[in-house]
Amino acid sequence: MVNMKNNISFAVKVLSVCLLMILTALVLPVTARTSIMPRMVDTLITSNTENVLLYARLVDCFKPEMETAILAGVPAVFTLQLDVYQERSYVWNKHIISKEVRRVIKYDNLKKIFSITTSGVNQPVIFPDFASAQKAMADLNGIFVIPIAHLSKGNNYYTEVKVKIDRVRLPFNMEYVLFFVSLWDFETPLYKIRFSY
Numbered sequence: 001m002v003n004m005k006n007n008i009s010f011a012v013k014v015l016s017v018c019l020l021m022i023l024t025a026l027v028l029p030v031t032a033r034t035s036i037m038p039r040m041v042d043t044l045i046t047s048n049t050e051n052v053l054l055y056a057r058l059v060d061c062f063k064p065e066m067e068t069a070i071l072a073g074v075p076a077v078f079t080l081q082l083d084v085y086q087e088r089s090y091v092w093n094k095h096i097i098s099k100e101v102r103r104v105i106k107y108d109n110l111k112k113i114f115s116i117t118t119s120g121v122n123q124p125v126i127f128p129d130f131a132s133a134q135k136a137m138a139d140l141n142g143i144f145v146i147p148i149a150h151l152s153k154g155n156n157y158y159t160e161v162k163v164k165i166d167r168v169r170l171p172f173n174m175e176y177v178l179f180f181v182s183l184w185d186f187e188t189p190l191y192k193i194r195f196s197y
Contacts, residue, residue: 036060038165038188045145045159045195052145052195058138058163058188066165071130075106076138079168084146087156087194096157097146105137129194151197158194161186 038061046053061078070076080101086094100121107130114133115124127133165189166184 012125037186038163039044039188040047040140040161040163040188040191043161043191043193045193047148047197050149051147052084052151052158054145054161055195056140056143056191058140058162061163061165061188062134067130070105070107073107073109074138078103078105079164079166079195080140080143080161081164082143082145082159084157084159086152087158093158096150099145101143103137105133148197153197156194156196157197158191160190162190164188 038058041057043056044054046055050131058078066076077143080103081098082100083098084096085098088094102117104117105114106117107114113127114127114130116127116136117124125136127136140163149155
């Protein structure tokens with residue numbers, strides 16, 4: 001009787017270990033895929049004759065669930081948030097300006113085109129394929145930061161910038177049907193980019 005109890009106990013332990021290995025094998029690829037967070041690379045602050053401009057590129061910003069939702073016609077919103085500060089030695093740094101730039105990508109199933117709308121720009125930009133639309137969403141080229149007239153010569157400044165990828169609020173409880181939409185509410189780390197004038 002004791003031998004049979006030991007065999008059953010051993011079988012339960014082996015079964016538990018096998019079950020744990022199977023669950024680990026199923027969960028790890030999902031965890032590894034979702035742990036890749038979006039980030040900004042190739043950041044640069046420069047200026048033209050009138051304005052300070054930001055250049056950067058987003059990487060790992062389109063997750064598979066998000067791509068599926070966009071191709072189903074769900075819009076995705078990228079919000080660039082930035083603050084500009086003047087560095088000061090003896091007192092706290094002076095906050096000069098805060099701003100947001102919103103970009104929305106949407107797929108038109110009937111026309112088979114992608115449109116990107118940027119806040120402050122009246123006309124959307126149209127793309128024939130998803131790859132070029134994704135590249136346009138990820139490239140932050142010449143983003144207006146602040147007019148040079150708001151800066152004082154001989155001072156050091158920095159901008160804190162991040163991009164938030166917003167979950168779209170769907171009407172009529174569609175989030176329950178398209179449950180994967182709720183999985184993409186994330187943002188890049190906060191980047192601090194110094195510049196002088």
